[in-house]
Amino acid sequence: MGLRVGVVGATGAVGRNMVEVLESSGVDISEFRLFASERSAGQEIPFRGTTVRVEVLTEEAMREGFDYLLFSAGADVSRRYAPIAAEVGTTVIDNSSAFRMVSEIPLVVPEVNGKLLKGYSGIIANPNCSTIQMVLALYRVHDRYQLHEIFVSTYQAVSGAGYKAVREYENQLNGENTHNVFPRQIAHNVIPLIGDLRDDISQEEWKMINETRKILNSNSISVFPTTVRVPVRIGHSESVIARTLFPIMSKDDLIETIASGEDVIVHDDIITPLEIAGDDYTHVSRIRLFDAHTFGMWVVADNLRVGAATNAVRILKLHYQLNSKTTENAGAVERVESI
Numbered sequence: 001m002g003l004r005v006g007v008v009g010a011t012g013a014v015g016r017n018m019v020e021v022l023e024s025s026g027v028d029i030s031e032f033r034l035f036a037s038e039r040s041a042g043q044e045i046p047f048r049g050t051t052v053r054v055e056v057l058t059e060e061a062m063r064e065g066f067d068y069l070l071f072s073a074g075a076d077v078s079r080r081y082a083p084i085a086a087e088v089g090t091t092v093i094d095n096s097s098a099f100r101m102v103s104e105i106p107l108v109v110p111e112v113n114g115k116l117l118k119g120y121s122g123i124i125a126n127p128n129c130s131t132i133q134m135v136l137a138l139y140r141v142h143d144r145y146q147l148h149e150i151f152v153s154t155y156q157a158v159s160g161a162g163y164k165a166v167r168e169y170e171n172q173l174n175g176e177n178t179h180n181v182f183p184r185q186i187a188h189n190v191i192p193l194i195g196d197l198r199d200d201i202s203q204e205e206w207k208m209i210n211e212t213r214k215i216l217n218s219n220s221i222s223v224f225p226t227t228v229r230v231p232v233r234i235g236h237s238e239s240v241i242a243r244t245l246f247p248i249m250s251k252d253d254l255i256e257t258i259a260s261g262e263d264v265i266v267h268d269d270i271i272t273p274l275e276i277a278g279d280d281y282t283h284v285s286r287i288r289l290f291d292a293h294t295f296g297m298w299v300v301a302d303n304l305r306v307g308a309a310t311n312a313v314r315i316l317k318l319h320y321q322l323n324s325k326t327t328e329n330a331g332a333v334e335r336v337e338s339i
């Protein structure tokens with residue numbers, strides 16, 4: 001018996017990737033439902049040789065009960081509908097910022113803190129895209145040498161702001177010079193502000209500060225981010241400088257430690273977003289050991305997949321593996337191949 005799975009926000013930049021990642025995930029799905037607003041209701045989205053019609057999101061539909069619902073329709077939608085779904089026993093994997101900093105709700109990057117999923121039911125939060133790729137590149141260094149300061153500058157793709165942002169960027173490439181989604185023109189430009197400012201720090205920067213500490217389970221890590229939008233369609237890049245409490249043995253050891261991270265690939269040559277768009281790995285290059293406690297690296301990942309859809313599907317798979325008990329379910333787990 002397969003799983004009953006739905007995607008809320010299925011027509012969005014992330015939602016479409018969730019459908020794609022689920023399609024090739026090997027997850028045994030017996031019923032697959034897609035939800036969006038009235039704007040997109042009736043659209044048909046291909047899935048595993050058939051097409052699924054997009055439905056209008058309603059409270060009634062959320063009360064029907066699913067095994068898993070993946071939410072990616074923004075924080076307001078999650079706040080309103082996710083608790084209704086969770087109340088009837090559905091495991092909700094929420095991609096928005098709505099519940100990430102709620103202390104009882106796990107904020108999960110499966111490779112890093114997936115153990116939190118064992119025995120848990122309810123809403124699970126998917127972290128911010130920039131945070132996911134950064135902690136994947138750093139978590140093994142933290143395990144071995146204990147991080148205490150992280151200085152990060154991001155170079156974030158336009159698709160990170162949703163499908164309307166991509167449209168605005170494309171229109172500007174075609175000569176239009178108006179902007180609504182971004183605070184300045186993004187084509188041929190860079191914008192050092194993502195989200196509103198609070199105490200001089202942008203929303204995106206607060207997310208990186210708070211979420212990194214929650215995922216790595218350490219309030220003693222100081223994170224100093226500058227988040228920047230760049231005219232790249234897909235793939236966030238990050239320049240990370242980090243300091244450790246314990247001395248790093250050697251550059252070779254540092255490289256080995258970073259590369260031991262699950263779903264992390266270290267490159268000798270430089271790596272750029274254009275080369276990795278569409279894949280499911282976090283890519284690290286330009287590793288530099290400045291002194292025994294300070295190193296730098298360049299981290300690149302597909303924001304729509306690693307930073308959102310793939311992480312959500314990895315949460316689904318791990319949650320299922322850790323919590324399904326029946327023999328029948330155990331068989332289904334064995335059929336689930338890794339993404």
Ligand SMILES: NC(=O)c1ccc[n+]([C@@H]2O[C@H](COP(=O)([O-])OP(=O)(O)OC[C@H]3O[C@@H](n4cnc5c(N)ncnc54)[C@H](OP(=O)(O)O)[C@@H]3O)[C@@H](O)[C@H]2O)c1
Nearest residue numbers: 009011012013014036037040072073074096129160162163
């Ligand atoms: N883009 C990224 O790289 C990224 C990464 C990590 C997390 N996130 C988070 O993921 C969420 C979605 O981001 P996105 O970039 O995919 O946005 P998006 O491209 O703007 O897509 C939004 C989706 O939500 C649906 N939606 C909007 N209002 C709705 C409503 N009232 N009822 C039902 N559905 C509604 C839209 O449906 P319509 O087609 O009907 O408008 C669309 O399917 C956001 O919370 C974002 O912060 C995004």
